[in-house]
Structures are given as structure tokens and as C-alpha cells.
Amino acid sequence: MLGLAICGLISVDGQSTILDANTQVLSWLNCDREDVIGRPLEALLTLRMPLEGADGQRPTDATLHGVSGVVRPVVVGSLGEDESGVERIAVYDVSTRSAFSLGFQGAEAKTERGRQRLQILLNAAVGFGNVRTEVDAAELLVDVAQRAFAASAVSVHIGGPEGLIQVAGVNPLAAHWPTGLRPAGTTTFLGGQVLIVRSPEHADSYVPGVGMSDIYRAGGVHAAIASPMRSHGDAVGAMVCFFDHPREFDEEAVPLAEALSNQAAQAIARIRLEDTLRRAAMHDEVTGLPNRRLIEEDVTRTLFQDYSALTVIFIDLDGFKAVNDLLGHAAGDALLREIGQRLRGVIRESDVLGRFGGDEFIAVAAVDSVGDAAALADRIRAAIAEPYDELPPVLSITASVGVVTVGNDGAPVMDQLIRAADHAMYEAKMAGGDRVAVARIASSPVLQ
Numbered sequence: 001m002l003g004l005a006i007c008g009l010i011s012v013d014g015q016s017t018i019l020d021a022n023t024q025v026l027s028w029l030n031c032d033r034e035d036v037i038g039r040p041l042e043a044l045l046t047l048r049m050p051l052e053g054a055d056g057q058r059p060t061d062a063t064l065h066g067v068s069g070v071v072r073p074v075v076v077g078s079l080g081e082d083e084s085g086v087e088r089i090a091v092y093d094v095s096t097r098s099a100f101s102l103g104f105q106g107a108e109a110k111t112e113r114g115r116q117r118l119q120i121l122l123n124a125a126v127g128f129g130n131v132r133t134e135v136d137a138a139e140l141l142v143d144v145a146q147r148a149f150a151a152s153a154v155s156v157h158i159g160g161p162e163g164l165i166q167v168a169g170v171n172p173l174a175a176h177w178p179t180g181l182r183p184a185g186t187t188t189f190l191g192g193q194v195l196i197v198r199s200p201e202h203a204d205s206y207v208p209g210v211g212m213s214d215i216y217r218a219g220g221v222h223a224a225i226a227s228p229m230r231s232h233g234d235a236v237g238a239m240v241c242f243f244d245h246p247r248e249f250d251e252e253a254v255p256l257a258e259a260l261s262n263q264a265a266q267a268i269a270r271i272r273l274e275d276t277l278r279r280a281a282m283h284d285e286v287t288g289l290p291n292r293r294l295i296e297e298d299v300t301r302t303l304f305q306d307y308s309a310l311t312v313i314f315i316d317l318d319g320f321k322a323v324n325d326l327l328g329h330a331a332g333d334a335l336l337r338e339i340g341q342r343l344r345g346v347i348r349e350s351d352v353l354g355r356f357g358g359d360e361f362i363a364v365a366a367v368d369s370v371g372d373a374a375a376l377a378d379r380i381r382a383a384i385a386e387p388y389d390e391l392p393p394v395l396s397i398t399a400s401v402g403v404v405t406v407g408n409d410g411a412p413v414m415d416q417l418i419r420a421a422d423h424a425m426y427e428a429k430m431a432g433g434d435r436v437a438v439a440r441i442a443s444s445p446v447l448q
Helices: 023-029 099-103 112-130 134-149 186-191 200-206 212-218 253-281 292-303 320-327 329-346 370-385 414-430
Strands: 008-012 018-021 045-047 060-065 071-081 087-093 153-160 163-169 195-197 223-231 234-243 309-318 352-357 360-367 398-407 435-438
Touching: 008 023, 018 023, 023 060, 023 087, 045 071, 071 112, 087 112, 112 134, 112 253, 134 153, 134 163, 134 234, 134 253, 163 234, 186 195, 186 223, 186 234, 195 200, 200 212, 223 253, 234 253, 292 352, 292 360, 292 414, 309 370, 309 414, 320 329, 329 352, 329 360, 329 370, 360 370, 370 398, 370 435, 398 414, 414 435
Parallel strands: 398 435
Antiparallel strands: 008 018, 008 087, 045 060, 060 071, 071 087, 153 163, 153 234, 195 223, 223 234, 309 360, 309 398, 352 360
């Protein structure tokens, strides 16, 4: 793991009082956040030169002091102030044990090229800290890497359930890539090391036996540098920079590629963690099923997938209010949990299931036909109508079920589908409950 790829951040107010510090800075200082917040910046950082240089943003070397006696040489740079006057300062470790020191031949970055590349990394740290989607991070990496290496083209590939997929940039080899060959970037992604291709013939040594040199020539590529994207040891993806002319790579190329790709990987890992936490918060506390907001997100996403027909099933329990009135809300909650388990047992793992609110549930499934949708809805109705051991004989639970089904030949709107299924459920309820009603809407993509 490249030390340069890890960026510390300190936020200060107009009086240089520390407002916040990220976990990397706290780790270097071996202290907690409350140990630094409210302290003057000079208590933690001793600067060789002021942060503002002739160009207004020149980085400078400094010493980081921890409350426990930790002393660490660093390079710092101001990332500017936001609208509220809060200034953020990027901090990079340049101790002899860090890859920054090795990769850039000294912590002070005395050469102009070293200063320029350091400034690229400082600016990239801000950009990657602000991205909100994986694609945004990939596109930013393309832009930064293309400028940092003066590359002819850059492609970024991210790993997922379906393997390594190009999500940003341009791959000049793509049109000439052999069928059946693993996707571009796979060797770097799996190997975890930066690979430098100095000539088309050199490419054959990495993937022998497939004529890789011919592929490079056909794509007009003379050289390339590929870097794995890794966050805390986990493979995230790969970045490839292509050059349409002979290119020499100095000793700074590898650490620079690692630093940029790992910054992007950390941003993607952060986005994935935030999404996981956000989705975890959008689950119903009683049943553990997705709540209404998450259901709507999942239904919207499902609409853009491949399917022959899609059915939305709206389920409203008959007799649930009596359970709450006679046995109390704890018994009602237990009943909702069991119903959730029964519903999950009827539909597939890949289908959407959630509690829409109160005693209402929604299931969304890809089906082959309208008949399959109706059959699924009836299996749901029958599962709910089965006896419940915890309920006295005087109480019975059934369900009114509304169904709407659409083909994959239009642009259905999620709200429209849920509303149509809800209306059909209401028809089933008015007809006595414990039955399935099919939505019938004129001039719509709904299948009859």
C-alpha cells in the first residue's frame, strides 16, 4: 500500500483553530478526535514555510506533533476555504518509511516536476473526497491520470458481480480485443501490482500466446501503464493509461499511478460503505424488510433490467387490526414478522419484497407472463391465509392482493405501477378480501 495514497485532512477556522481531523491524521498522532479539536494548528504542525506561496497554493514540508509525543515529517498544502471560511489542509506522510519519500526522491519535492505532481495529488484528494458515485470517481480518475501522465487515453475498470467492467474513459484496444480473452485490466486487477508496457512486443510477456503485440499495434498503442485500484488491501478495479507514441517511464511513474488509483479506490470504497449504511437504515425495524423508500428505489432499479414481464403485487392484511386490539401491538409485530418470513418463502431471493407501511407489503418480481403473475399473487394469498399457531381461533388473517403486470416494451413509471396495484388491492378488499384482483387501466403499459 502506497503511503502517498493516504491523505490526512485537517480543517481550521479563520483563527487557525482546529475544527476537525480525519481518521488518518488521528492515526498518525495516535490520539482521539477530541484531543485535537479546539487546539491551535501550530500545536500540531510546525511549518517550514507559510502555506501560501507565490502561487497561492504551494505545498510545504512540516512536522506533525502528537499529544503523545509522536513526531512525523509531512508535506502539507492548503486546499482553500469553503463558503463558511473553513480551510482544509491536506497532509502527506514523508517519513523514511513511507513510499512518498521513496517514490518522489525526498519529502521536500524540490524539483518542479515533483511539485507539479504533488499538486495534482493534493487537488485530486479534494476531488475524490467530494465524489458521490462510483462512476464519478472513475471519471475523475480518468481526467486526473490523463493530465498527470500526459496519456493519449485512459480507461478505468471496476470489479463487480459480473466481473471487471469498463465504466469510464476510452480503451483504444477494445475494438481489437479477442473474444473470450479476459477483460482489459484483469492481469493488473488480480496481480495487485503496477504493470508497465514499454512496447507492443513487451505486452506479449504479460499475456503470452494471444498476439497482444498485434492488438497494441492495431489500436495504435505504443506503451501503457496499468495500476490496480486497491483500498485497505481489497481489489476494487484497475486503471490503464495508453500512449500512442514511445514513452519512457521514470522512477516516479509507479508511485504516482498507485497514488492516483488508490485515491479513487478509497473514494469508491467510501461510497459503497455509505450506500450499505444508507440502505441498512432504510429497513423496517419490525420485520427487517426494506421500508417504503427502499422499495421504491429497488422497484425503479428493477424497471431498467431485462425481463419479459414485471409484476407489482400490493398486499394488505385482512383482520390485522383485531389482532392489535385484542392481543396488543407486541403480538401484532410478531405476526408481521411471520408474514414477512412467509412472503420471503414464496418469492425468489432476487425479487423485491418490503413492508410498505402498517399492514401493507409489496412484492416485485420478473415473470414470463400475466398468468405467472396471477399465480404468484395467489400463492402469496394462500401463504398468508394459512393458520397461525399464536392466534386464537376467533382471529383469522387473510390478505387482499392487487396485481399489475407490465411488459418490457415501454417506459413504466414506478409510482404508476404501485398506484395501480394499490387500486387493485382495494377492489379485492371491497369484494370481501382473501382474494386477488388484477389491475385494468386503459391507455397504459399494463398487461391485461
